Every structure is written in structure tokens, then in C-alpha cells.
Amino acid sequence: MKAAQEESFREFVEGSWHRLLRTAYLLTGDHGAAEDLVQTALMRTYRHWGRIEDYEAPEAYVRRVMVNVNISAWRRRKAVVHVVAEPPEPAAGAGDHQNTYAVRDELWRAVCAMSPRMRTAFVLRYFEDLTEAEVATAMGCAVGTVKSQISRGLTKLRNDLQAEGSFR
Structure with a gap:
């Protein structure tokens, strides 16, 4: 070179x-x-x-x-x-920052539990802030596939987090 x-x-x-x-x-x-x-x-x-x-x-x-x-x-x-470790119980009188980290950890564990293809679409769309077309190009699939993976991922996140009692 x-x-x-x-x-x-x-x-x-x-x-x-x-x-x-x-x-x-x-x-x-x-x-x-x-x-x-x-x-x-x-x-x-x-x-x-x-x-x-x-x-x-x-x-x-x-x-x-x-x-x-x-x-x-x-x-x-x-x-x-799959990451399955439970976060420790918050200490008595813990500040809001501990709750913020606990929620972030719970959200991250739910993202890690997604299928690899769904997680890839989710990461590129929301963490990398790419458009659906850019995600489709990066993944080598159709925009419709990206939309369905994102939709299923959001539904899975909602269900997983509601089941754990984090979000109502």
C-alpha cells in the first residue's frame, strides 16, 4: 500500500x-x-x-x-x-442516580436478550441514529424487514420490561 x-x-x-x-x-x-x-x-x-x-x-x-x-x-x-444476572437490591435511601442505572441495566439486559438480527436493527436504528434505509443498507435487507424487526423489538422490550414491573 x-x-x-x-x-x-x-x-x-x-x-x-x-x-x-x-x-x-x-x-x-x-x-x-x-x-x-x-x-x-x-x-x-x-x-x-x-x-x-x-x-x-x-x-x-x-x-x-x-x-x-x-x-x-x-x-x-x-x-x-444471554445476560441473566439480576441487579443488586438498591440500598436504603439510595439516590435517583441508582434508580437510573438500574433502569438502564434492565433495558440493556432486555436488548441483549433480543435475537441477534433484531438487536442489530435496533442498535443501528436507535443507538447509532441511522435511518431505516441506512439500517437496511448496513444489514443487506429490505426496509420492510428493518421496520418489522424494529416493531417486534419494541414489542418485546415493552413486554419484557412490563413483566419485570419496570414500566407501567
């Missing part, structure tokens, strides 16, 4: 690493797996950087690679890991 392209890639990685890592964490639910996912996606992107750097949005390209790698990982995985 030419020195100018290598420098361009290095600058891209430095400028987008944290956003890509956040997306990967939301897709995988695990810090180690998220780092592996980003590194794998960047390694695959590096091989083609000469034609990608002129691409309108290289970060969208890398995000698409991350989604594809993550989908391949689900297909190979024999068992799905």
Missing part, C-alpha cells in the same frame, strides 16, 4: 475508532468481542482501502463489514449467551 494511503487509513482509524467500538459493543454486548469485531472489520477494510477512501462514507462501509462479520459469527455460534 502506498504511504499516502496508509496515512489516510491511519487517520481514518484514529478518527472513527471510538464510534466503531461503541457500535460493535452494542452489536455484541461484550467488550472483548467488540474489539475483535472492529479489528476484523478494519483488517478487511485495509485490504481495499485504495478504492474505499474515495467512497462517500468509509465509516458506513466499515459498519457494513462489522454487521456482516457479526452475522457470520451468529451463524457459527452453537449457543446464544
